[in-house]
Amino acid sequence: MTDAAAVIERVRQRVDPTPAERRALAAAASRLTERAEAAIAELPVAADVVQVGSTARGTWVAGDRDIDLFVRFPSDLPREQLETYGTTVGAAVLPDGHEEYAEHPYVTGTFEGYAVDLVPCYDVAAATEIKSAVDRTPFHTTYLQEHLDDGLAADVRLCKQFLKGIGVYGSDLRTQGFSGYLCELLVVEYGGFEAMLAAIEDWQPPVVIDPAAHQQASFDDPLVVVDPTDPERNVAAVVSAANVATVQHHARRFRATPSEDAFTPASPAPLDAAALRSHIDRRDTTPLAVVLDAPDVVADQLYPQLYRSRDGVVRGLREHGFDVVRAAAWADERAVVFVELASAELPAVERHVGPPVSVGTHAERFYETYADDDGVYGPFVDDDGRYVVERDRDVRTAGGFARTELGTVALGARIESRVASGDYDVYVGDAVVEALLPEFESELAAYVDPKA
Amino acid sequence: MTDAAAVIERVRQRVDPTPAERRALAAAASRLTERAEAAIAELPVAADVVQVGSTARGTWVAGDRDIDLFVRFPSDLPREQLETYGTTVGAAVLPDGHEEYAEHPYVTGTFEGYAVDLVPCYDVAAATEIKSAVDRTPFHTTYLQEHLDDGLAADVRLCKQFLKGIGVYGSDLRTQGFSGYLCELLVVEYGGFEAMLAAIEDWQPPVVIDPAAHQQASFDDPLVVVDPTDPERNVAAVVSAANVATVQHHARRFRATPSEDAFTPASPAPLDAAALRSHIDRRDTTPLAVVLDAPDVVADQLYPQLYRSRDGVVRGLREHGFDVVRAAAWADERAVVFVELASAELPAVERHVGPPVSVGTHAERFYETYADDDGVYGPFVDDDGRYVVERDRDVRTAGGFARTELGTVALGARIESRVASGDYDVYVGDAVVEALLPEFESELAAYVDPKA
Structure with a gap:
């Protein structure tokens, strides 16, 4: 047995559900389906129930306890009725559940220890004719049931655990990583987990x-996997x-030096104040933190806004002449844009380059603007x-920039409104340590020990 | 009379030689020519004497007292004989003169208060057939005598005084400006001084x-004026x-607001230590000076080497992460590369960007280089x-760079050898003030009051 095979064998033992787990899940799904069908029978409209997601495809990682049931209604049913009927079926199946809302309402709850989503959708003829994003899901399940066998399904589990281990599993907008469906397509495409790693390399x-x-x-x-059920969707x-690069890095590392580490998420020890100060001293940089109460929106709205804000702050600082070493953005109770600067203070003067002298009126206007200004050096050529x-x-200091200029940079919408009302704090240098710890101790631990 | 005409009239009174000055110069040139012809008559070879330069063309500025005589020998005369005969004639014409050496030796001396150059050259059929750069000069004089009249010659004098006033007169490699011949061609081309300014604008x-x-x-x-005597020469x-931009700036200024200032070289008051310190404080920058004894070479060799060194030092500092606000290079007894920095100190760490993870072996090598290095942060993606x-x-300080890294940047040859032997001094911050004053008090005065 090769080193890789031995490692993979050990991982399989962690990620493959036991026969008992499979049986229990199948039984629960079956009971849920029966309940749903009984509720549908009471409705004045035909509908069917399909189980979707990884537990329908046999690709779930041991211990995952998610069951997703979709109730398919005729595609000519008005949307309000679909929503009403869907909620009715959901309430019947999950009496203790509650409604959530994506493109339309669905019911989520627990049943025999499983987390269950009961989602109404339209029964369309093809994934290209969907009326709502969820209508596509049953087609994914159909496609994969046709293309997966037990061996490939097992390799999908390996793939998911690998991507979890290296921190890129999840198509949420915080992670910007790989969805379960994407894992399934890649394993099918390359014919197995190890073949997939070889291809990714x-x-x-x-x-x-x-x-x-x-x-x-x-x-x-950077990565395009055309949906086999929809030619216009990546x-x-x-x-x-x-994340594409990260996967590639770990594929190469694993193939060169197989290790179970890649299948185990890193959990750096939280950073205490002394350790953070020691890193700042060692790097001799100046940290800047813009801190606000995290806007009360779902993660898929919060993180894009936070990342946009981080990029806007960095761009603004650079445009003002500051040298940014690295930056990050995190959220917990509070949200923070963290920027590490080469220097938090700039000279009193800045070089302001105007037009070529040859461009006539434009050049003349520049010259006239400054010719009699005793406050500037020049104009010269x-x-x-x-x-x-x-x-x-x-703006001569990074703190001054953060206090007075944030309104001029591109920020996420909810962060922009906080900034507009002055509802944020700025910390520079050592003050950052007390301001961010312990809330961001894990994020800072990862920041001072960055890994591929 | 327009404002411009009134200003120009006053300048003409300064730059036009008086009839007495013209007569005296013509008489001196005539006597020198006779002496030269007498000396030529003693030689076993035919030759003639031509007066060249601005005093031959009537384009000299009042007070200039240069007479240039060229002795033209047959083009088949061996070079050694040309040199011997040239020196013989020179010694006869200027018994108190001495030899200097350009492409070949010539004699320079004074005669009745005039500075006289007596230069041997070949009498070639056309400027394109010259054997040495000086052979071209008589063709320039012939061309201009055909194209200049008294009015244009007077405007050439205005042009020269204008270019002197704004600091761009002289084709030496320190100034990188306009030669007298170039002034003459431009005035002829545009048909006069004011028409030239209008065109330059x-x-x-x-x-x-x-x-x-x-x-x-x-x-x-940036400026090409094809030599009318040589189609391959700019x-x-x-x-x-x-300097092209500077001329354009002043042409535009003069036409908008005529003033005699443009015809008068600026002479800023020398800067004392207190004033220099006050500027440095006001700008809140850090000056750096690399100082060495000026290499003992002519100015046309020294300044290109000095400028090259300045550019090399600036490029090197920038490549090491320093933010250069402005830089200059000057020479007197000592030569100095002066650099003004936003900050003389950088963080302990620098971002070192490697290859894309996707480039295989190259990426792997980068990763392996640093993977086990506890001294770095990363590698990360x-x-x-x-x-x-x-x-x-x-290198964390600009002073450290100047002390240890100058050998890695492009320097002028004679400066490079000084640097290689450690024969230079580095000053940073306030130490620069005492190091450069009073020797460079005029240069520093211009530096802190830069003008177009």
């Missing part, structure tokens, strides 16, 4: 995979370039023949 | 002027882009999917 982004050979749209993403649309002045900076 | 570099409409080479210069080759480490900087 050679990826040259942008990578395009089209299992059904029917791509009809072009995608500007299943990997949310996967970031960094640079080596390229452009007018230049050295003028006083508006 | 509209220049869109690169500007190409070809008086004889015979250009045969292409030139990568008379304006040494003029820098900055950046947003673009590249490996990154944050590693300790080799």
Whole structure:
């Protein structure tokens, strides 16, 4: 047995559900389906029940206890009735459940220890004719049931555990990683987990995979996996370039040096104040933190806004002449944009380059603007023949930037409104330590020990 | 009379030689020519004497007292004999003169208060057949005598005084400005001084002027004036882009607001230590000076080496992460590369971006280099999917850079050898003040009051 095979065998023992687990889940799903069918029989409309998701496909990782049931209504049913009937069936199946809302309401609850979602959808003829995103899901299950066998399903479990271990599993907008469906398609595409790793090692982004050979749209993403049920959809649309690279890195590492580590999420020891101070001293940088109460929105809204804000703050600082070493954004009770700067203070003057002297009116206007201004050095002519002045900076400190200029940078909507009302705090240098610990002790631990 | 005409009239009174000055100069030139012809008569070879330069063309500025005589020998005369005969004639004409050496020796001395150069050259059929650069000069004089009249010659004097006033007169490699011959061609081309200013105001570099409409080479210069005596030569080759822009700036200023100031070189009051410190405080920058004894070479060798060294030091500092606000290079007894920095100190770590993870062997090698190095942060993967480490900087201070890294940057040859032997000093911050004053008090005065 190769090293890789031995490692994989040990991982299989962790991720493969036991026969008892399978039987229990199948029995629970069956009882739920019967309940749903009984409720449907009471309705003045025909509908059927399909089990979807990883537990329908046999690709769930041992210990996962999610059952997803979709109730398919005729596609000509008005939306309000679909919602009403769906809620009615949901309440009958999960009397202790509650409604949640995606594109339309669905019912979520627990049943015999399983987390159950009961989702109404339209029974359309093809995934390309869907009326709502959830209508597509049954087609995914059908496609995979046709293409997966027990061996591939087991390899999907390995793949999921691998991606969890390296921190890129999940198509939520915080992770920007790989969905379960994407794992399934990749394992099917390459014919197994190890073959998939071998293929990933050679990826040259942008990578395009089209299992059904029917791509009809072009995608500007580092990884494109055309949905076999919809030629215009990239299943990997949310996967970031960094996560594509991370998978590639770990595929290469695992193949060179197989280890169970890749299948185990890192959990760095939380960082205490002394350790954080020691890193800041060692790096001799200046940290800046913009801190606010986390906006009360779901994670898939919060994180894109937070990342956009981080990028906006970094861009703004750079445009003002600050040298950013690294930046991050985190959320817990509070949300934080954390920026590490080479220096938190700039000279009093900045070089302001104007137009080439040769551009006539425009150049003349620049010259006239500054010619009689005793507060600037110049205008003079640079080596390229452009007018230049050295003028006083508006903003000389990173803290000053964060306190007065955040309104000028691109921020996420809910963060922008907080900033507009001054409802945020700015910390610079050592003050950052007390401000962020212990709330962000895990995030800071990862920050000071960054890994591929 | 327009404002411009009134200003120009006053300048003419300063720059036009008086009839007495003209007569005296013509008489002196005539006597020198007779002496030279007498000496030639003693030689076993035929030759003639031509007066060249601005005093031959009537374009000299009042007070200039230069007479240039060229002795033209047959083009088949061996070079050693040309040199011997030239020196013989020179010694006869200027018994108190001494030899200098350009492409070949010539004699320079004084005669009745005039500075006289007596230069041997070959009498070739056309400027394109020259054997040495000086052979071209008589053709320039012939061309201009055909194209200049008294009015244009007077406007050439205005042009020269204007370019002197704004600091761009002289084709030496320190100034990188306009030669007298170039002034003459421009005034002829545009038909007068004011017409020239009007044309310059509209220049869109690169500007190409070809008086004889015979250009045969292409030139990568911001200003091209094809020599009417040589289709492959750009008379304006040494003029820098900055000087083209400077002329354009002042042409525009003069036409908008005529003033005699443009015809008067600026002479800023020398800067004392208190004033320099006050500027440094006000700008809140850190000055750095690399100082050495000026290499003992002529200015046309020294300044290109000095400018190259300045550019090399600036590039090196930037490559090491320093933010350079402005830089300069000056020479007197000592030579100095002066650099003004936003900050003289950088963080302990620097971001070192490696290859994209996807590039296989190259990426793997980068990862392996740092994977087990406890001294770095990372390797991790950046947003673009590249490996990154944050590693300790080799050089954290600008002074350290100047003391240990100058050998790694492009320097002028004679400065490079000084640096190689450690024969230079580095000053940072306030120490620069005492180190550079009073020797560079004028240069520093101009530096802290930069003008177009």
